[in-house]
Amino acid sequence: MEKQNSFLTKDNIVLNLDAKSREDAIAQLSEVLYKNGIITDADKFTRDVLKRESMTTTGIGKHIAIPHGKSTAIKVPSMVFAKNKTPLKWNSLDGSKVTMIFLMAVSTNNGDKEHLKMLAHLSGKLMDDSFVSKLNKANKTKDILNLLED
Amino acid sequence: MTKIVAITACIAGIAHTYMAAANLKKYAKKEGDEIKVETQGAMGIENKLSSQDIKDADVVIFAVDTSISGKERFVGKKVLKIGTSEVIKDGDSAIKKAEDLVNGKKQ
Numbered sequence: 553m554e555k556q557n558s559f560l561t562k563d564n565i566v567l568n569l570d571a572k573s574r575e576d577a578i579a580q581l582s583e584v585l586y587k588n589g590i591i592t593d594a595d596k597f598t599r600d601v602l603k604r605e606s607m608t609t610t611g612i613g614k615h616i617a618i619p620h621g622k623s624t625a626i627k628v629p630s631m632v633f634a635k636n637k638t639p640l641k642w643n644s645l646d647g648s649k650v651t652m653i654f655l656m657a658v659s660t661n662n663g664d665k666e667h668l669k670m671l672a673h674l675s676g677k678l679m680d681d682s683f684v685s686k687l688n689k690a691n692k693t694k695d696i697l698n699l700l701e702d
Numbered sequence: 703m704t705k706i707v708a709i710t711a712c713i714a715g716i717a718h719t720y721m722a723a724a725n726l727k728k729y730a731k732k733e734g735d736e737i738k739v740e741t742q743g744a745m746g747i748e749n750k751l752s753s754q755d756i757k758d759a760d761v762v763i764f765a766v767d768t769s770i771s772g773k774e775r776f777v778g779k780k781v782l783k784i785g786t787s788e789v790i791k792d793g794d795s796a797i798k799k800a801e802d803l804v805n806g807k808k809q
Contacts, residue, residue, distance in 0.1 A: 607713060608767070612790050618717045645791040658716050658744060668716070668745050675717040676724035679790070 559630075559670045560700055563588050565693045566634035569653070574642050578602060578619050581632050581655040590630040590657050597621055597657065611644030614684050618675065620656035629667040631656040631674075633696065652687060654678075674700060704801050706730055706737040707751050708763035710786060711770050715743035718786040722765040725793035733797050742770050751775070760804045763796065765789045780804065 566584060571577035579598045586594040601621035604610070611617045617640075632655050639649030656671055677683045683699070690696045708726050712718035723739040730737035738759075740751045753775065756762070762776050764783045782800045789796045 604714060608785075608787055610717075612721065612787075620714055620716050622714060622716075645787055656716055658714070665745055671716055672720040672741075672743065672745065675720040679721055679724040679728055679793070 559667060560633075560697055562693050562697070564630065564632050565696050566632060567691065567693060567696075569634040569636045570638075571636050571640060572638075574605070574617075574619075574640055574650075575602065577634070577636060577640060577650075577653055578605075578655065581634055581653065584632045584634075585630065585655065585657055588630065588632070590626060590628065591623060592625045593623075597623055601655070609643040609645065611642035611648070611650055612678065613644055613646035613648060614681075615639070615644075615648050615651045615688070616654070616678060616684065617642045617644070617650040617652070618654045618656060618678070620658065622658050622660045624660045626657050626659040628664050629656070629658045629671060631671060633700065635691075704733070704735040704804050705758055705760045706735055706763060706797070706800055707755050707759040707761075708737060708739045708765060709742060709751070709770055710739060710789070711742040711766040711768050712786045713767050715745075718767070718790065719743035722786040722789040725789050726763065726765065726796065729793040729797040732794070733801065735797065735801070742766075747771065761800045763789075763800050765796070 578601050582594040582598045585591045591597045601619045610619045634653045642650040710719045710722040719741050723741050741748045762779045762781045765786050780803050
């Protein structure tokens with residue numbers, strides 16, 4: 553039986569993403585969210601996320617980016633975490649190139665608070681240097697899941 | 703020790719609100735300051751500051767990219783207004799700026 557709180561599974565993790573640009577990464581990961589049944593229109597979601605990106609960068613430093621978008625079609629807030637093969641330019645706050653990407657998808661009408669809470673909790677953890685360094689080193693799906701769900 | 707209260711709020715209310723809150727707490731702790739952070743995000747208002755919290759605070763930090771609710775609670779307080787990105791990028795200097803404000807140093 554599925555765990556009550558299984559917010560993340562292996563379907564939410566992409567190792568060895570081979571995106572060539574920020575736009576490419578967001579498009580590819582939107583496809584993953586589409587395949588996971590989180591969003592109904594990957595192209596539209598990609599556009600929404602890029603629109604958000606154009607307001608302020610989501611490259612928060614330390615090689616991490618957290619692009620995100622809202623959509624009315626989203627029933628359950630979710631995310632996908634990816635490690636890209638090559639560092640991507642992301643206009644980051646600290647100038648670093650991005651290798652770790654969290655693409656978050658949230659409903660416009662804020663349905664599920666439990667999952668929002670987990671996204672918020674995860675966002676807070678990204679300020680913890682030791683967490684980021686562990687995440688940087690982890691290269692197995694299982695290890696990444698353990699870190700994210702901790 | 704400086705007593706700080708803060709509000710964090712970003713446009714989407716998903717990530718930056720909570721990252722900024724975490725970073726303010728992290729650096730306030732490093733400085734030995736006391737801090738309470740109210741988040742106004744997608745989950746609504748959390749850890750709401752009480753009137754006593756606000757009364758006791760030496761300084762208020764608004765780490766916000768959008769309008770916030772309950773701003774009138776802070777009338778007459780020393781306020782540092784800053785964007786969430788700045789706090790995420792450099793939480794250390796955000797806390798130090800707030801301390802400087804209390805100590806009357808020029809920004």
